[in-house]
Amino acid sequence: MGGVVEAMGRVAAGELRNAFCFIGAGGHHAGRNFFGGYCCFNDVVIATRQARRDGRLRRVAILDTDAHHADGTRDLVAEDSEILHVCICNTDYTSGDGTKVDVDARSRCGLGGSTDQLYLDLVRGAFPARAMLFRPDVVVWYFGFDTHRGDYGDLGLTSKAFLGLASLSHDTAREVCNGRLLVVLGGGSLADLASRLIPPIIARLAEQPPSGKPLDP
Amino acid sequence: MRDRVPGGVTGIFYHPSFSRRSYLTSGRRLAAFPGALNSLLQSSNIALFQCAPVSDELILLAHDSHLIPEVEADPF
Numbered sequence: 001m002g003g004v005v006e007a008m009g010r011v012a013a014g015e016l017r018n019a020f021c022f023i024g025a026g027g028h029h030a031g032r033n034f035f036g037g038y039c040c041f042n043d044v045v046i047a048t049r050q051a052r053r054d055g056r057l058r059r060v061a062i063l064d065t066d067a068h069h070a071d072g073t074r075d076l077v078a079e080d081s082e083i084l085h086v087c088i089c090n091t092d093y094t095s096g097d098g099t100k101v102d103v104d105a106r107s108r109c110g111l112g113g114s115t116d117q118l119y120l121d122l123v124r125g126a127f128p129a130r131a132m133l134f135r136p137d138v139v140v141w142y143f144g145f146d147t148h149r150g151d152y153g154d155l156g157l158t159s160k161a162f163l164g165l166a167s168l169s170h171d172t173a174r175e176v177c178n179g180r181l182l183v184v185l186g187g188g189s190l191a192d193l194a195s196r197l198i199p200p201i202i203a204r205l206a207e208q209p210p211s212g213k214p215l216d217p
Numbered sequence: 218m219r220d221r222v223p224g225g226v227t228g229i230f231y232h233p234s235f236s237r238r239s240y241l242t243s244g245r246r247l248a249a250f251p252g253a254l255n256s257l258l259q260s261s262n263i264a265l266f267q268c269a270p271v272s273d274e275l276i277l278l279a280h281d282s283h284l285i286p287e288v289e290a291d292p293f
Binding site: 002 | 228238257270279284
């Protein structure tokens with residue numbers, strides 16, 4: 001969690017353009033008075049509140065593409081109109097003020113066609129335009145790779161989808177907040193996937209050509 | 218690991234303990250790191266930072282105080 005807090009502060013202050021945060025435990029299933037799903041404390045919300053306390057930001061747009069609903073994050077930000085929280089999960093919901101949005105990807109993926117493209121289209125329809133209207137100070141992509149084919153939240157996605165999400169997050173942040181983007185690692189259990197997905201995502205953040213292992217064997 | 222860097226840089230925040238034991242993995246999902254980042258870390262616009270621990274005061278920005286001992290007692 002300390003890394004997310006420091007990364008948020010440095011990105012908000014303009015000391016870093018963007019950041020990728022590894023984690024030791026998850027955060028998005030940790031609410032005000034509960035935790036679970038291998039999450040302990042809510043790193044993104046704590047980092048946001050600390051950065052606000054330091055006067056570095058007010059408004060944060062969170063895109064959560066972990067397989068499961070971010071119940072802890074939603075619990076903590078439900079009444080906070082300066083947080084846009086778009087969660088790609090297994091329900092459909094939009095709050096009255098439009099700042100809290102759930103998109104059911106689970107029932108829509110696997111209906112035929114390219115799952116990667118379906119998923120990216122769902123995210124593209126849910127997040128960039130809302131972020132543009134919301135005008136955040138920082139964008140956060142909560143990146144779980146548990147939705148990859150073969151992992152425990154399998155939606156049939158391949159590496160192509162995750163690199164697409166990296167580009168979408170990066171490009172959205174460039175459009176709405178001068179590129180200030182935090183990528184925070186969430187769920188996903190397979191070591192081979194981690195080593196194939198994470199380096200090219202970081203390369204995308206740094207605007208460098210991807211290198212390393214082939215994406216999908 | 219670097220401390221102060223100029224803007225325009227991508228920061229990577231990591232701790233060696235994440236590769237020994239981390240989320241959902243019996244400790245192995247990040248086993249290839251930080252070695253898997255070696256080529257990226259040759260770049261002048263990428264910097265590696267070691268994550269620092271946080272205080273209880275910071276945790277209380279979001280959570281009730283009883284959560285701290287409950288998390289500490291959790292077997293995972």
